[in-house]
Amino acid sequence: MNILCFGDSNTYGYRPDGTGRFDEKTRWTCLLQKKFGNRHRIIEEGLCGRTTIFSDAFREGRRGLDQIGITIETHNPIDLLVLMLGTNDCKTRFNASSKTIAKGLIQVIEKAKKYSSQPFELLIISPIHLGNGVGDDGFDPEFDLASEQVSRQLAQEYRKVATHYHAGFLDASKIALPSEIDREHLDESGHATLADTVYKTITESGLLEKGMDSSFCHIA
Template sequence: MEMHNPIDLLIVMLGTNDCKTRYNASAGTIAKGLAQVIQKARKNVSQPFNLLVISPIHLDEGVGDPGFDPEFDEKSVEVSKKLAEEYHKVALLHHAAFLDASAFASPSTTDREHLDAAGHAALANAIYEKVIDMQKELEKAV
């Protein structure tokens, strides 16, 4: 992975809302949307940038149960669990670094969907470490 100026970094993390039942989207379809976002970003900038793709945390079982978020169901949970694999493929195709947020954080028990404070802290630390590693790769290349 070629690194540029350390400030030339785009971090993309999206996909949870694409798991909503109304979209009926597979992980592969959602990953195609990610690829389109990357292509548009690269096309519409004046200089090259480094890219870090982050797959979102998994939705938790029962996220669509009464009292939780009716926009999701068990299929949504399964799709969310397949995003990391599909996003990793997209990252490789677009010469981007990759991080699986679900390896570092889980949804809160409060809503089975969003991070709690501890999850945010764990994910922030993982992203920080990944960016530092990317910076070290840059320094080796120079």
């Protein structure tokens, strides 16, 4: 079965020290593939700076809404879609509330449904929180205190979205912290913990078993 992981830099595996991308022994998506072995195929679709619906004037092609349809169509058929977006939506220039970001996530989901060749299961991951002082000098000026606060409110809104779609839900902030190096990205241990928890969430929730049950009501 095909599992598409669609997210931002923390799905891409961006290193907190800014030296590039973690290797396949470290990224949570690759660790997840190792756990599933040959039973399921993990499709990595992480992009640094990706948002739900907001266009970034400084970085081309970052709107998840613009990319999800093409991505789904490229990798069809998809059995399980794992979405982890929202961190970049917290940037100051977007001035978005957690409710607005959740509405953007819904648009991404609806677009995915439109382009999928078959019904699929859905796992929504609310991202890790932005660390205290992420916008301080020497860190990331694209964020500020308000950004931190919005990031802490995403889980509540994302849980509502998951309930609406009868989807799986995971609050990554409960199990992983941003690196102290940049106060924004997962470090090696964070990737390992997230991989373990995503695997546990998928297997214990029976999402893939639902995908194999033609009588179950999938997202379509």
